[in-house]
Amino acid sequence: MWVKQISIFLENKSGRLAAVARLLADNGFNIRALSIADTSDFGILRLIVNDPARAYQVLKDAGFTVSETExxxxxxxxxxxxxxxxxxxxxxxxxxxxxxxxxxxxxxxxxxxxxxxxxxxxxxxxxxxxxxxxxxxxxxxxx
Known part of the structure; x- marks a missing residue:
């Protein structure tokens, strides 16, 4: 009944969000919904994607700090x-x-x-x- 959400910790600097979007696109993920909350130094990007378990691993392997939440x-x-x-x-x-x-x-x-x-x-x-x-x-x- 729960939906798996991927959360990614991002430094608040130019290109970090684009890098996540590109990585997901290049690996065939479809972003269904997203939200970002930020401060002056960092942000938390929350995503619903078509394959959260694989997206988690791809992001982690690429060096992003990532977690799963229901x-x-x-x-x-x-x-x-x-x-x-x-x-x-x-x-x-x-x-x-x-x-x-x-x-x-x-x-x-x-x-x-x-x-x-x-x-x-x-x-x-x-x-x-x-x-x-x-x-x-x-x-x-x-x-």
Whole structure:
């Protein structure tokens, strides 16, 4: 039920992000979603790719500092208030969200929100019990 996310520690200097993108492209990876958080000295690039285990190894072999994390992929109605409803459910259940990022498919009625939460299993239970679709790994990597 979880989605594997690759996180890459990058120095905040010209060309580092391009180097990751080129390495992934040259090795046939498709980036499905990404987020980057930065400071003046470094950034954390978070990626959902079509083959996270192999991408992890390719990045590590190329000398990047990389880790894998499990996140949830939640369908959220692509309309005003769609995200707020999902976040309200998690808040009311006392589930802390560490970070999130999202993308919208041009052909979909829903956005896909990737959530890093403290308790993945409990979040799935709360969301599913309230009619929210939590996507599995295979669906996310086909989008």
């Amino acid at each position: 996140v949830l992929a939640v369908e959220v109605p692509d309309r005003p208030g769609g995200l707020a409803g999902v976040l309200d459910l998690l808040h009311e259940s006392g589930i802390n969200i560490e970070y999130l990022y999202a993308f919208v498919s041009k052909s979909a009625e829903n956005a896909l929100v990737l959530l890093k939460v403290e308790d993945l299993q409990r979040a799935v239970e709360v969301l599913s019990a309230n009619g929210v679709t939590v996507q599995d790994y295979n669906i996310v990597h086909q989008i």
